Amino acid sequence: MSESVLTALAEINCPAADPLLRPGNGNCGGCGMSTALQFLGRAMDDRRLQIVIPASCGAITVGPFPYSAMGVPVILSTFGSAASVATGMSQVARLNGEGTRVVCWAGDGGTYDIGMASLSGAAERNEDILYVCYDNEIYGNTGGQRSSATPAGAATTNTPRGKVEQKKDILGIMSAHRIPYAATLSLAHPQDAIRKMRRALDLHGFRFLHVLAPCPTGWKSEPALGIRALPGGGGGGRAQAHHQRRARLLRGGARALPVAPAPVPEVGHHHRRPAPGHRAPLAGPAPAQRTDRPGGARTLKQSRRT
Amino acid sequence: MAGQLISANHAAALGAALAGRANRTGRGFCSGVYPITPSTECMELLCNQEIEKGHVVRVESEHSAMGVCIGASASGARTFTTSSSNGIAYMAENLVAAALLRLPVVMVAANRTLGPPWNVWADHGDTLMLRDSGWIQLYCADNQEVLDSVLCAYRLAEDRRIQLPVLVCQEAFVLSHTMAQTEVPGQEQVDRFLPPLDLPDRIDGTPRVIGGVTVPHATEVHRAQHQEAMGRVWEVYREVQDGFEAEFGRRPADPVIPYRADDADVLVVSMGTIASTVERAVDEAREKGIRLGGLRVRTFRPFPSEQLAAAFRGRRRIAVLDRNISLGFGGVLWGEARGLADPGAVVQGYMIGIGGGDVRPGHVLAIAEDVASRAAAGAPVLMEAGA
Numbered sequence: 191m192s193e194s195v196l197t198a199l200a201e202i203n204c205p206a207a208d209p210l211l212r213p214g215n216g217n218c219g220g221c222g223m224s225t226a227l228q229f230l231g232r233a234m235d236d237r238r239l240q241i242v243i244p245a246s247c248g249a250i251t252v253g254p255f256p257y258s259a260m261g262v263p264v265i266l267s268t269f270g271s272a273a274s275v276a277t278g279m280s281q282v283a284r285l286n287g288e289g290t291r292v293v294c295w296a297g298d299g300g301t302y303d304i305g306m307a308s309l310s311g312a313a314e315r316n317e318d319i320l321y322v323c324y325d326n327e328i329y330g331n332t333g334g335q336r337s338s339a340t341p342a343g344a345a346t347t348n349t350p351r352g353k354v355e356q357k358k359d360i361l362g363i364m365s366a367h368r369i370p371y372a373a374t375l376s377l378a379h380p381q382d383a384i385r386k387m388r389r390a391l392d393l394h395g396f397r398f399l400h401v402l403a404p405c406p407t408g409w410k411s412e413p414a415l416g417i418r419a420l421p422g423g424g425g426g427g428r429a430q431a432h433h434q435r436r437a438r439l440l441r442g443g444a445r446a447l448p449v450a451p452a453p454v455p456e457v458g459h460h461h462r463r464p465a466p467g468h469r470a471p472l473a474g475p476a477p478a479q480r481t482d483r484p485g486g487a488r489t490l491k492q493s494r495r496t
Numbered sequence: 497m498a499g500q501l502i503s504a505n506h507a508a509a510l511g512a513a514l515a516g517r518a519n520r521t522g523r524g525f526c527s528g529v530y531p532i533t534p535s536t537e538c539m540e541l542l543c544n545q546e547i548e549k550g551h552v553v554r555v556e557s558e559h560s561a562m563g564v565c566i567g568a569s570a571s572g573a574r575t576f577t578t579s580s581s582n583g584i585a586y587m588a589e590n591l592v593a594a595a596l597l598r599l600p601v602v603m604v605a606a607n608r609t610l611g612p613p614w615n616v617w618a619d620h621g622d623t624l625m626l627r628d629s630g631w632i633q634l635y636c637a638d639n640q641e642v643l644d645s646v647l648c649a650y651r652l653a654e655d656r657r658i659q660l661p662v663l664v665c666q667e668a669f670v671l672s673h674t675m676a677q678t679e680v681p682g683q684e685q686v687d688r689f690l691p692p693l694d695l696p697d698r699i700d701g702t703p704r705v706i707g708g709v710t711v712p713h714a715t716e717v718h719r720a721q722h723q724e725a726m727g728r729v730w731e732v733y734r735e736v737q738d739g740f741e742a743e744f745g746r747r748p749a750d751p752v753i754p755y756r757a758d759d760a761d762v763l764v765v766s767m768g769t770i771a772s773t774v775e776r777a778v779d780e781a782r783e784k785g786i787r788l789g790g791l792r793v794r795t796f797r798p799f800p801s802e803q804l805a806a807a808f809r810g811r812r813r814i815a816v817l818d819r820n821i822s823l824g825f826g827g828v829l830w831g832e833a834r835g836l837a838d839p840g841a842v843v844q845g846y847m848i849g850i851g852g853g854d855v856r857p858g859h860v861l862a863i864a865e866d867v868a869s870r871a872a873a874g875a876p877v878l879m880e881a882g883a
Binding site: 250 | 524526553561567568590705706707710
């Protein structure tokens with residue numbers, strides 16, 4: 191049998207990984223995730239990447255069978271399985287002495303919601319995976335429903351009067367797993383974002399990056415102005431402003447629900463452990479407390495040079 | 497080769513470990529496992545095995561166990577997992593994904609009743625729920641068959657003409673926890689029987705997408721390929737039987753196994769361990785001059801329609817026993833087999849041993865008497881075997 195039997199397997203005649211994201215991809219104009227992928231393409235240099243994308247806009251990004259718009263091998267997993275599928279891939283790479291960097295590229299739905307258990311499991315096991323969550327604060331691929339990453343007050347297609355609940359503190363959750371590296375990055379700071387991506391690519395163990403990714407289609411915002419709306423993006427705006435505006439639009443000009451003022455965190459967060467694979471003993475010292483962010487409700491991560 | 501007194505769970509784990517080690521010159525062995533009664537002892541023993549170039553990931557759910565198998569298998573490693581009942585139900589999404597990705601994963605199910613209410617005893621409903629999932633399904637009747645089937649499963653799954661996952665089924669406690677003398681082959685023999693896996697189109701450094709977005713026509717083509725691969729199982733399985741017999745000196749069972757069926761006035765069809773009980777009942781009936789015969793269905797997917805039709809030829813009274821119930825219909829095996837008999841033959845369905853009820857030869861004899869007395873088949877009968 192010479193036929194390819196792996197379902198929906200496509201191959202492209204372009205051995206170089208540059209650019210990582212290619213023409214013909216399925217993303218919308220102004221998609222923040224596209225920009226983040228271009229950053230990853232810059233950050234990866236000649237590192238060997240394998241990417242796992244769970245059900246999300248990322249599955250559309252790669253384009254329809256039998257083509258691929260990505261410069262590296264990609265496997266599309268079921269919605270809640272990015273971290274578990276990546277576990278199998280990175281373990282086999284390790285068994286074979288390969289330096290492959292396995293990257294999960296998941297949206298907020300696949301991270302904060304349906305993928306939370308497998309994400310937590312892989313982080314607890316300190317699997318050698320870089321997990322990137324591009325967070326557009328909605329289920330973008332299904333047309334803009336609320337997720338647990340949607341900030342309070344934001345109007346979505348299934349919370350038309352505004353979401354009542356607060357956004358989950360994903361960095362708090364991930365840092366509680368005491369993983370080697372967790373950071374937020376902003377598309378408005380390319381150099382900082384790429385530096386953090388390189389650092390995360392080179393470390394071993396479970397690493398987590400959070401990217402706030404504007405979604406003009408879902409946010410009903412201007413595609414050209416996505417990055418300006420980000421903290422530090424020059425627009426003086428914050429994602430909440432987008433959501434408030436969107437809420438007004440969706441509700442025919444009515445006022446959006448008030449958003450409680452949230453302190454803007456000072457820095458992207460990361461902390462390290464002594465060496466990969468090392469675990470604090472059960473009766474050992476308590477994990478380091480984060481001191482770099484104020485407490486209370488946080489709905490947005492702002493990144494700056496550290 | 498040495499005989500050991502072990503349970504079917506341990507036989508399965510030893511089979512998986514032997515197969516895993518046999519891929520040490522390939523890309524190794526990687527398994528994701530999660531405990532659930534009654535398959536737990538299988539994963540426990542696997543976690544205690546030394547497997548060169550192998551790793552067992554203790555994940556946080558059955559869903560992730562199959563996720564690990566998908567990632568490892570797509571990377572070219574040999575993979576294995578085991579589960580039961582609601583664990584299989586929870587794993588189901590990724591089980592379907594493994595099949596549709598054409599990944600040669602092998603899984604052993606310790607068949608257990610689905611809950612709630614919670615019942616740990618034997619019932620085939622958990623794996624029959626996966627009837628349409630695209631997995632090959634084998635149902636075993638003893639511990640030796642479980643171990644041998646695991647080894648055969650890898651040969652079948654990894655054959656380029658097939659490239660499909662295989663589910664080896666053994667019933668809760670009746671096999672999973674019952675110890676029996678089992679021949680455990682040596683590693684050198686298994687190395688010869690199971691060459692290293694060379695998965696075509698595995699994920700490596702080449703830019704490609706596995707599991708991308710498709711349109712209706714592409715899906716039609718993929719389903720046709722999958723269906724054709726299922727159709728090639730009979731031919732490949734015969735080769736696997738030959739290879740196994742040449743190496744280990746015993747022949748794995750055929751897809752359909754008749755027992756004193758040639759001249760039977762009444763034929764009793766079943767799967768798994770109930771078939772062993774049927775054999776005992778057949779012997780008892782024959783001593784009394786009643787011409788009873790048995791038929792065990794070992795391969796449920798692909799479904800052995802031709803083999804069953806041949807075995808049914810000339811038989812006028814056929815009882816199909818199901819240790820499962822497709823609610824709102826009847827027994828699953830009966831539903832698939834009832835159209836294969838000669839015109840005018842009575843094919844009566846009986847659901848017995850549901851929820852682990854203890855099926856005894858007396859039950860089988862009563863069923864034989866019932867079907868012999870029928871002029872025509874009626875609605876499927878739900879019999880209480882109790883415990």
